[in-house]
Amino acid sequence: MAKTLTKPLSQLSTELDNTRDQISQPPLVTGGKTFGNITEIVARVAEHPSAPKAWYVAFAGAVMLFGLLFAMLAYLISTGVGVWGVNTPVAWGFAIVNFVFWIGIGHAGTLISAILYLFRQKWRTGINRFAEAMTIFAVFAAGIFPLVHVGRVWVVYWIFPIPNQQQLWPQFRSPLLWDVFAITTYLLTSLLFWYMGMVPDLATFRDRAKTKVRKIVYGLFALGWRGSNRQWIHYEKAYLLLAALATPLVLSVHSVVSFDFATSQLPGWHTTIFPPYFVAGAIFGGFAMVVFLAVPARELFGLKNLITLQHFDHMNKIIMATGMIVGYAYAMEFFIAWYGGNPLETFTFENRATGPYAWAYWIMVTCNVFIPQVFWFKKARTNLWVMWIVSVFVNIGMWFERFVIVVSSLSRDFLPSSWDYYTPTWVDLCTLAGSFGLFFFFFLLFCRYMPIVAIAEVKGVLPEAHPGHGAHAAAEAKA
Amino acid sequence: MSQTEAKTMTIEEPTEGRKLLGYLLEFDNVDDLTHGAEKVRDAGYSNWDCHTPFPVHGLDHAMGAKPSHVQWIVLACGFTGLLTGLFIQWWMNAVVHQGNVVTGYQYFISGKPFWSVPANIPVMFELTILFSAFASFFGMLGVNRLPQYNHFTMYSERFGQVTDDKFFISISSEDPKFDVGKTRDMLSGLKGTYLEVLED
Numbered sequence: 182m183a184k185t186l187t188k189p190l191s192q193l194s195t196e197l198d199n200t201r202d203q204i205s206q207p208p209l210v211t212g213g214k215t216f217g218n219i220t221e222i223v224a225r226v227a228e229h230p231s232a233p234k235a236w237y238v239a240f241a242g243a244v245m246l247f248g249l250l251f252a253m254l255a256y257l258i259s260t261g262v263g264v265w266g267v268n269t270p271v272a273w274g275f276a277i278v279n280f281v282f283w284i285g286i287g288h289a290g291t292l293i294s295a296i297l298y299l300f301r302q303k304w305r306t307g308i309n310r311f312a313e314a315m316t317i318f319a320v321f322a323a324g325i326f327p328l329v330h331v332g333r334v335w336v337v338y339w340i341f342p343i344p345n346q347q348q349l350w351p352q353f354r355s356p357l358l359w360d361v362f363a364i365t366t367y368l369l370t371s372l373l374f375w376y377m378g379m380v381p382d383l384a385t386f387r388d389r390a391k392t393k394v395r396k397i398v399y400g401l402f403a404l405g406w407r408g409s410n411r412q413w414i415h416y417e418k419a420y421l422l423l424a425a426l427a428t429p430l431v432l433s434v435h436s437v438v439s440f441d442f443a444t445s446q447l448p449g450w451h452t453t454i455f456p457p458y459f460v461a462g463a464i465f466g467g468f469a470m471v472v473f474l475a476v477p478a479r480e481l482f483g484l485k486n487l488i489t490l491q492h493f494d495h496m497n498k499i500i501m502a503t504g505m506i507v508g509y510a511y512a513m514e515f516f517i518a519w520y521g522g523n524p525l526e527t528f529t530f531e532n533r534a535t536g537p538y539a540w541a542y543w544i545m546v547t548c549n550v551f552i553p554q555v556f557w558f559k560k561a562r563t564n565l566w567v568m569w570i571v572s573v574f575v576n577i578g579m580w581f582e583r584f585v586i587v588v589s590s591l592s593r594d595f596l597p598s599s600w601d602y603y604t605p606t607w608v609d610l611c612t613l614a615g616s617f618g619l620f621f622f623f624f625l626l627f628c629r630y631m632p633i634v635a636i637a638e639v640k641g642v643l644p645e646a647h648p649g650h651g652a653h654a655a656a657e658a659k660a
Numbered sequence: 661m662s663q664t665e666a667k668t669m670t671i672e673e674p675t676e677g678r679k680l681l682g683y684l685l686e687f688d689n690v691d692d693l694t695h696g697a698e699k700v701r702d703a704g705y706s707n708w709d710c711h712t713p714f715p716v717h718g719l720d721h722a723m724g725a726k727p728s729h730v731q732w733i734v735l736a737c738g739f740t741g742l743l744t745g746l747f748i749q750w751w752m753n754a755v756v757h758q759g760n761v762v763t764g765y766q767y768f769i770s771g772k773p774f775w776s777v778p779a780n781i782p783v784m785f786e787l788t789i790l791f792s793a794f795a796s797f798f799g800m801l802g803v804n805r806l807p808q809y810n811h812f813t814m815y816s817e818r819f820g821q822v823t824d825d826k827f828f829i830s831i832s833s834e835d836p837k838f839d840v841g842k843t844r845d846m847l848s849g850l851k852g853t854y855l856e857v858l859e860d
Contacts, residue, residue, distance in 0.1 A: 216713060216825035342752055350752035352767045359782040366786040370793040377797055381714070381823065388820035404807035407814070408822045410710040410719050412804040417715050418728035419800035423793060426734075430789045437782055640825075641714040648694040648718050 190229055193483035194222070199491045200563050209304055209642050212486040216640050219487070223382070223634045224389050226482045232629055233481040240625045246618020253612040254329055262332050264608045271591040271603035276330035278583045279613055281438055281459075283323030283620075284364070285579060287371070288431055288460070289467020290316030294374060295427035298420075304495055306638040307488045310382075311478065311627070312471050313375040318623040319470075320368045322616045327360070356440035363437040370430055374423045377416075380406050382632035435459045442586065448529040449590035452517065458510035465503035465549070466579035468496050473572040476565050478628060487634050494562045500575065501556035507582075508550035529590060537602055538589040541581050548578025671848055672857045674840060679860040681812035682832040683843060684819065685852040690716055692851035693827040697722040700829060703846055707835035711813065711828040733799035734792050741791025745784035750775060815858045830858075 197211035210219070232240075257264055267274040290312040297305040328337050340361045342351050351358050384406035387399040406412075436456035443455040472493065479488040518530040533542050552574045555561040562568065588603050627633070644650050674680055687693040690712075697710050701724040710719055720727070752764045754775035766774050801807070813819050813830050822828055829852070831843055847855055 220824045342748060350765045353749045353753045353783060354779040362783045362786040366790040373793055373797040385823035388823045405809045407811060408711040408713055410723060411725055413715040414720055414725055415728040415730050415800050415803045418730045419796045422734050422796045426789050426792050433785060637714040648690050
């Protein structure tokens with residue numbers, strides 16, 4: 182171990198293409214790794230005396246942006262929401278756009294950890310841990326915006342049904358209150374799911390710990406896990422149940438978020454396609470964020486044998502598929518606007534594609550519908566640079582999708598005399614940048630100190646993890 | 661790692677005058693562990709366990725372990741969540757007075773009824789999931805008696821490898837069938853690599 186730790190992490194793994202043979206199941210872990218190798222590969226990320234240089238650079242950037250977020254929020258709270266660009270008729274601006282964007286990012290994490298688990302997609306094991314971490318930090322980033330946009334942050338607890346001397350309760354028929362319940366449940370359930378999956382890996386870190394601090398901290402959070410099979414039985418059942426609970430939950434969360442719009446009576450918002458359209462968009466954007474984070478992470482931390490090209494191949498296919506679902510939704514909105522024959526609806530959609538915000542609309546369509554089409558080609562799906570650049574475009578496109586929905590509908594409301602062009606202020610822009618700081622701050626800390634890959638789960642997909650494997654191998658050798 | 665090569669087991673001797681807590685037998689692969697577990701099961705032990713770095717398929721059967729019933733805890737809590745969601749929305753939004761007790765606050769919004777279940781479904785659903793998720797996690801911890809920071813296996817120096825790449829069978833001295841000599845003979849007949857004596 183001492184020998185490996187003198188080398189930078191990034192030089193400890195090599196790229197091996199496991200995407201060639203799709204018929205017979207290719208290995209999920211390349212390079213003929215053993216159980217011990219997997220422990221070593223993941224644990225050394227947290228044990229290495231120095232993180233890669235790029236990590237320090239990224240962390241410094243994240244800290245600065247996080248600081249910027251604090252400054253912007255302090256300015257906002259001490260001055261008032263007038264520092265934002267929102268006004269009549271665009272009363273919902275960046276805050277709601279950023280909120281929906283970040284919540285959407287989180288959805289891919291739950292999809293990978295829960296839905297792919299239920300479908301027994303074993304390739305999820307390599308990427309599920311940090312996709313789940315991404316979910317949690319994205320929900321943190323999302324949660325900031327509804328909290329501060331209420332104006333009087335110090336009474337924000339009024340959104341929860343807490344008994345009070347005024348005998349007032351929240352209004353339960355409002356989708357904004359459904360959001361409170363949906364997001365809170367989503368955050369707590371994701372945290373439980375993430376932590377529970379991590380317990381055996383924290384025990385691995387505990388057992389390898391050399392310093393007292395590490396022994397105590399990892400030991401405490403490992404809960405005294407001893408790999409007992411009588412405990413694994415309950416653990417696996419509970420994990421399966423959590424996956425089964427998280428699956429409808431994740432679909433409900435973005436559906437509820439879309440109800441914020443769909444239950445209103447504004448043309449462009451009041452559509453029944455919104456829940457599935459939002460969920461598909463969330464998964465699309467979230468997977469792009471997973472690719473965006475995974476490409477540099479595996480490079481820097483030497484995880485190329487665990488997060489392989491095959492993983493990216495699968496993810497890029499999902500990105501393309503969900504991107505086309507989103508493209509279908511865009512087209513269907515126009516079709517219904519025309520077919521429905523409602524003049525207000527027709528106007529809204531003409532305005533969307535040709536009006537003052539047409540530039541945003543076409544950025545969205547280009548990034549979300551056209552650019553991911555490169556993934557028809559396997560060369561593009563397995564080229565790290567191509568996929569990384571596409572993932573950046575998809576994230577930009579998905580942010581603009583929310584911008585288009587929110588702003589283009591509001592800026593041309595029912596009364597032409599109040600039409601206006603919404604422009605964000607510098608505070609809006611800095612707060613958005615700051616929310617990325619918050620996300621990356623937590624994410625980079627997670628990468629450095631926590632088990633970034635689900636060690637126990639990856640071991641479980643190795644062939645020698647199954648009893649009788651030895652007998653099979655012997656029989657094959659004979660034949 | 662090859663399973664065909666013959667293995668020799670190192671066997672520790674118990675020390676005089678120290679309290680014996682149990683035996684811990686180390687294996688280096690899944691097959692030997694599973695076959696070993698079958699033998700221990702058939703010998704009729706009850707207070708024993710297998711320890712593995714990841715869940716091993718088929719080991720439950722080899723151990724004769726019963727399936728988990730965590731799902732009933734989750735179901736009960738899920739129902740509680742559902743009813744809680746239904747109740748709080750009725751109590752807080754649908755009624756104002758019940759007898760002399762002020763209970764809720766009615767909002768009159770666009771002429772909508774104060775009590776209509778469709779509008780209350782999202783919150784009921786979310787609370788069902790929330791309660792069930794907590795039940796899965798804490799139910800699992802409860803059934804497994806975690807967190808547990810002391811256990812006789814933790815007296816072993818070698819046991820740390822259970823979270824890396826080694827497999828273990830532990831038999832507690834509190835097992836009714838436990839016998840210092842006989843249990844050791846039984847374990848030394850298995851394909852383990854190291855038999856450790858755990859003492860206080």
